[in-house]
Amino acid sequence: MEDVKFQNRLDSLIRSHRECAERFAELKKQYNASNARNQLFSQNEAVMGGESVMSKRNVGSASPRGSFEAKRGGLPLYNGLQKEQSIFQRGNAQLELILEMGHQSLEDLVEQNQILQKMQDRMSSSLRTLGVSEETIQKINRRAFKDKLIFWFALVLLLVGFYLVLKWFR
Incomplete structure (x- = not known):
């Protein structure tokens, strides 16, 4: 019973695949037969009431550069501008x-800074609970503050160094 069910399903899938492949082949023939560029400009002309944007501006004929590009066989001005826009x-x-x-x-750094501050408070309270003197805790906190200052000073020097290197190479 199950074999018949699976065979029917397989047959329907094969039939669907054939139909899709035929439809794809038809669409591919249609696309290859039509020129996409002509379709694009014909759609613009239909929207603009028979006048394309290019003919309204007279960009191609008025510009000596446009005529030079047309002689050279390069991109028309409109396509070049479109490519630049993309x-x-x-x-x-x-x-x-x-x-x-x-x-x-930046959000991650702010979150990590908050976590580190909480950890510092917990460690200080743990040291107080263990009976470490307040003077020792203050020394540890001062050393941590000095380490932060060294880090920020080094970061500022690094950024200034990047700026000078970039300015020197330009």
Whole structure:
């Protein structure tokens, strides 16, 4: 009984696959037969009432650079600007990602700082409970503060060094 069920399911999947493959082949033929660039501009002309954005601006004919590119066989001005826009969009997306990662890192550092402060308070109270003198605890806290100052001073020097290196190489 189960074999018949699975065989029917297999047959229906094979039939669906064949139908999808045929449909894909038809769509591929349609796409290859039509020129996507002509479709793009024909859609723009239909939207603009028969006038494309390029003909409204007269960018290609009025600009000597545009005529030079047309002679050379390079990208038309509109496609070049479109490509540049996509490059800027990708760059902006990457900058957004970097900023988000920096924001997450800053939040993590703030959280870690709070955890470390809680640990310092717990350790101080534990040392008091163990009977360590208040003077010794103060020495430990002063040394921890000096270590923090050394770290921040080194970080500032590192950033200034990066700035000077970048300025020197430019």
